[in-house]
Amino acid sequence: MDWLLLFSNAAQEIISPTTAAYALAAIGLAIHFGFTGLLNFGQAGFMMLGAYGFAIATLTFEWPVWAALLTGIVASIVFALILGIPTLRLRADYLAIVTIAAAEIVRLLFTTNTFEPVTGSANGLQGYKGDFAALNPIPEGTYGFGPWVYNEYDWWVRIVGWSLVALAGFVTWRLFKSPWGRVIKGIREDEDAVRALGKNVYFYKMQSLVIGGVFGALGGMIFILPRAVVPSNYQTSLTFFIYAILLLGGAATVLGPIVGSVIFWVLLSFFSGFVARAVEIGWLPFMSNVQAGQLRFILVGLAIMLIVIYRPQGIFGNKKELAFVK
């Protein structure tokens, strides 16, 4: 077995744009779930709107990169408002039901043949990267060392992706060190108490839903830069992977979602590489290659269960908080 290749493939995930995209979406979810207590099960929908907003604005309307970026952001804000206006006045579980359904509706709308000329239906969209690549200041060539050797476009995607992660992380950290963040965390604990102190709880929850949603949309845009937009990428399981990342890192932390995303992808890449090769050389005679491809997701499920049981606060979470979980 080629261990070096296994490890080098896994190491690549540390800085891959997909990892950055998941980290962004997980930071958004941390704002929703970890800090505000909003049960958003539709983060995949926010990512999808960011991705399609960017791609459609570029391909159909031929807008420049900044306008395409803005389209994705505006789409996610509108989505957050549509979800939030009817549900944020209700109990937390209603938002969970509505978000999971809305994300599926969005995915099916982009998959249906009716809008094929714009959305590309099940085949999705590609060819929207030209303008973004044209902004790249890095001269042509391959750069890097060890396992991290990429061409100029791949580096550009990584730099933009991780800069956005850093920016989102900083904004989140800043917000939750401020009085605004204090109100938000108060709402997580008991919104009636916060209401009784004269804070407009509904408005704060809406702000949180929008900010987290915008981070999800940014994640969606980074996600499509190294690949094509395909609707089947945005199934409910995507939301649950992001929840896995969030719980792994620590739900009410800023570094948690970022490091959680790195660990998630490194492990996922390592497991899948390992299992595939183990099947090839006959270590797992009861398994076919197709089955091996699925095994990694079983392992992800197992890992989530183990985290929740043995380290429920996540890697960066505060152990003290757990002493008081209701």
Added chain:
Amino acid sequence: MSSSDGAQGAPIKSTGLHIGEPAPGVKKADPIIVADGITRTFGGLTAVDVDHLEIPRGAITALIGPNGAGKTTLFNLLTGFDKPDHGEWTFDGSSISGIPAFKVARRGQVRTFQLTKALGLLTVLDNMKLGAKEQKGESLTRALFPWFWRKEEAAIEERAIELLTRFKLDAKKDDYAASLSGGQRKLLEMARALMSEPTLVMLDEPMAGVNPALTQSLLDHILDLKTQGMTVLFVEHDMHMVRHIADWVVVMAEGRVVAEGDPHEVMANPAVIDAYLGSHHDADLGDLDTGAITAIKELADDDADEVKH
């Protein structure tokens, strides 16, 4: 608990609050809340049906009544946590009927809850700071730039620590509120409400679940509110406490105000005894609420004691 009455000496009661004979809906000399025709039904049940009610300013008013009398529902209505079917009420002269809870609180009418709502995973200090009104840093855009709110934050922190010291919670300021005892949480909730510099403090069962050792300190804090010029309206089951600190008592039963008056007089009112014991209490000994009997008996004993003093 009755020992608290004798030890500290009776607090000074406000008098001359009402105009005319004390009766349900009597006019007050200087009302802070005036409510008219408030009804709230849950399905077929009329939880609250109050024709007219005035709460006197600068005094401690107790809202009492048997379980299910509609006290907490009335509280929720007055604070905007629930909407009535009909009715209008004013606070400090301006109408606040139908206004959402957070706006009611901003006008200076702040409440606490029957089941204490300490924000468990916030520190005690953060709980306090959350109470301060109109903070610049609570707006999303300014939150990102600390230089807009750093100074205000420092001032709020100073005020919070001052209040915590008064409530003897300053040693706990960096602990999670969840680590406090039940009584300490009640204190924290009251202190947090004071951070908003209210004019009317509404306490829903401030003594529920409080260790007797803390009762006296809680009572003193409530009396303090009056000395500082605030109006207090509280719901309570503990008759000793009501008689000890209340200047005015409003008695509710089955959603209506059945009696009003000075605490001593109101306890002797037949309508109040009916409300607690049922109007046929002297005829039928079948199933009486023994708790209420004990309470009323103890009160009678207290009265006898006080006469002796």
